[in-house]
Amino acid sequence: LAFVISPKADQQITSGNNTVTTQILDDLCYQYVYDNKFRLVEKKLPGKGWEYMVYDLQNRLVASQDANMRNTPENPNTWLFTRYDKLGRVVYTGQFTGGTRWQEQNNANAKGLNNESRSTTAFTLNGQEIFYTNTAYPSATFVPYSINYYDTYPVGNRDFTFYPLNTEVLTFYMTNTTQSFSSNGVNSVRSLKSMPTSSFVKNLDDDSWSASHIWYDALLRPVGSKNVNHLGGYTNTEKELDFSGAVLRANTFHKKTSANTETVIRERFNYDDHYRVKKHYHQVNGNNEELLAEYAYNELGQVSKKTVGNGIQDIDYTYDIKGTVTKVNDPSNLNGKLFGYELKFASTSDAAVAPANYNGNITEMIW
Numbered sequence: 001l002a003f004v005i006s007p008k009a010d011q012q013i014t015s016g017n018n019t020v021t022t023q024i025l026d027d028l029c030y031q032y033v034y035d036n037k038f039r040l041v042e043k044k045l046p047g048k049g050w051e052y053m054v055y056d057l058q059n060r061l062v063a064s065q066d067a068n069m070r071n072t073p074e075n076p077n078t079w080l081f082t083r084y085d086k087l088g089r090v091v092y093t094g095q096f097t098g099g100t101r102w103q104e105q106n107n108a109n110a111k112g113l114n115n116e117s118r119s120t121t122a123f124t125l126n127g128q129e130i131f132y133t134n135t136a137y138p139s140a141t142f143v144p145y146s147i148n149y150y151d152t153y154p155v156g157n158r159d160f161t162f163y164p165l166n167t168e169v170l171t172f173y174m175t176n177t178t179q180s181f182s183s184n185g186v187n188s189v190r191s192l193k194s195m196p197t198s199s200f201v202k203n204l205d206d207d208s209w210s211a212s213h214i215w216y217d218a219l220l221r222p223v224g225s226k227n228v229n230h231l232g233g234y235t236n237t238e239k240e241l242d243f244s245g246a247v248l249r250a251n252t253f254h255k256k257t258s259a260n261t262e263t264v265i266r267e268r269f270n271y272d273d274h275y276r277v278k279k280h281y282h283q284v285n286g287n288n289e290e291l292l293a294e295y296a297y298n299e300l301g302q303v304s305k306k307t308v309g310n311g312i313q314d315i316d317y318t319y320d321i322k323g324t325v326t327k328v329n330d331p332s333n334l335n336g337k338l339f340g341y342e343l344k345f346a347s348t349s350d351a352a353v354a355p356a357n358y359n360g361n362i363t364e365m366i367w
Helices: 007-015 022-028 067-071 101-109
Strands: 003-005 029-034 040-044 051-055 061-065 078-084 090-097 118-125 128-132 142-150 179-183 186-190 196-202 209-216 222-228 232-241 247-257 263-271 277-284 290-297 303-308 313-319 325-328 341-344 364-366
Touching: 003 007, 007 022, 022 029, 040 101, 051 101, 061 101, 067 078, 090 128, 118 142, 128 142
Parallel strands: none
Antiparallel strands: 003 029, 029 040, 040 051, 051 061, 061 078, 078 090, 090 142, 118 128, 142 196, 179 186, 196 209, 209 222, 222 232, 232 247, 247 263, 263 277, 277 290, 290 303, 303 313, 313 325, 325 341, 341 364
């Protein structure tokens, strides 16, 4: 695909003796340019400048540039780049000042495999430690925008003092890559291979960073997270799971900034024998725990009634044979309920106004 000609462009070409001018192409057409490996290296959308792409020898997109980045007076010819590990995972991204697309393509080709590896020692840029090698494309000085870690947690000056409730978590750092567990007298070894562990994102207004960490249990299920924003606040979550993976308890801890008071939300869940949620409890800070929702099910496992607000309101559900909701409460007899509606498909109150449909479309809605 080299060109896409819009209807308006077609009109102007036809009215202009079938002449395709540069202005018509730039303003009204989509243009695409490929290299000898059929990779998209240049493209232009109507009304926009040319965008350039650079690839490494593994055919991974390693740099991109739009017209604004190329022509900004205070910092011209900047590029966004992406670096990968040997498994093709994005390890960090950023911005650098470079040359033309052909120059950058040649620079990327010269890097060979072009992979980064984890390192026990860090190099620091813009106030952030980066526990990776610094050998991949680009070789120019760069500003990091995001950093991702997998398999193990980064060492260094990190805050890992938050651990989920009642759960032994995997805490692999660069110095250890396996962890032993004992359950019911059986010893086993676990690893976080292939799992994302931490990420850091730069705040573009200054050199502050936001951080995110994920904790896993012995079955590699995410049971906790810690997200620290650039204002010093945080949002932490923790979950207690049963053997099947159902959430028994979930806690959320939040502070907008380091100066704010922490808000704590605690949730608790009860299940029936089929692991369907029966009751959902909710507590904010030190206030009384409230029954947020209670569910009842019919013989087919569909929710037939939902009670919310510690019994304040009941919501009834009715289904057709296909499992489609046809009625929520009864709009003709609310009996103190706040809202209700009914959907009709193959029936109608007035066939002259809305004939019945038999193709699955809604014929009538009453509310």
